[in-house]
Amino acid sequence: MENLMATLKAQIVEQLNLQEVKPEDIGDDMPLFKDGLGLDSIDALELIVLLQQHYQIRIANPEKGPEIFHSVRTIADFITAHQQQNK
Amino acid sequence: MIRNNRIYRNNEVIWETPEDQSLPDFLRAAYDHFSGQYPKFHKMDHLSKLGWLAAEVLLQHRPFTGYAPEQVGLVLANRSASLDTDLRYFDSIKDFPSPALFVYTLANIVMGEISIRHGFKGENAFFTSDTYDEGLIMGYTRQLLYEGAVSAVLCGWVEVMGSAYEVILHQVEK
Numbered sequence: 001m002e003n004l005m006a007t008l009k010a011q012i013v014e015q016l017n018l019q020e021v022k023p024e025d026i027g028d029d030m031p032l033f034k035d036g037l038g039l040d041s042i043d044a045l046e047l048i049v050l051l052q053q054h055y056q057i058r059i060a061n062p063e064k065g066p067e068i069f070h071s072v073r074t075i076a077d078f079i080t081a082h083q084q085q086n087k
Numbered sequence: 088m089i090r091n092n093r094i095y096r097n098n099e100v101i102w103e104t105p106e107d108q109s110l111p112d113f114l115r116a117a118y119d120h121f122s123g124q125y126p127k128f129h130k131m132d133h134l135s136k137l138g139w140l141a142a143e144v145l146l147q148h149r150p151f152t153g154y155a156p157e158q159v160g161l162v163l164a165n166r167s168a169s170l171d172t173d174l175r176y177f178d179s180i181k182d183f184p185s186p187a188l189f190v191y192t193l194a195n196i197v198m199g200e201i202s203i204r205h206g207f208k209g210e211n212a213f214f215t216s217d218t219y220d221e222g223l224i225m226g227y228t229r230q231l232l233y234e235g236a237v238s239a240v241l242c243g244w245v246e247v248m249g250s251a252y253e254v255i256l257h258q259v260e261k
Binding site: 020043049053 | 126129130182183184185186187190
């Protein structure tokens, strides 16, 4: 889980072009939107692309988005659950 | 004015980098020099970065003060519209379409970025023409001022296609 979260942080910085943020600046439980990392709705779409591109996961229910993309930890939890489900 | 990796204000060079520096590197260096503290800059396409930087250079020096947001307008023009970004987006479709690029596939987004930064909410227009028709832009601007639609206007030319670019911005007030 720790490795996955570290990888995700690097991928988020790269995919979202956050040139003034280092992966280690992103806390595991830091909210990614609004007062946390300050991501916006376009970033949310980029996160969906990131999951498809790197983890071959499609978000079946868009209403789950805010829950899945709350923090790096919630994304990692979602990926782990999805991978276990597909074993 | 921004041209050949030089930034001019009132016809004087106020900052420059070597002419062989690439456009992305020049834009990043100019941002670091004139602004910083605006992370959204890095997500913009080249057209928006150029317009945003030119506005920054002018308005830091001489802000539009004393106007309501609705009283400040924008009138811009260029040759290639958003084609530079359209082609990059087209390239991204072959793999995964990029939402971040897609939002810049309209030429007038540069005016949105400048408006967000400076809080402008007045009339705006974006024209495309082969060359910079200063008469048209100034005529349109004068008409907006004459009608009372706005009291101040940022107007001019913001062009980019590949590595070729040119920005000419003017501040016009009643």
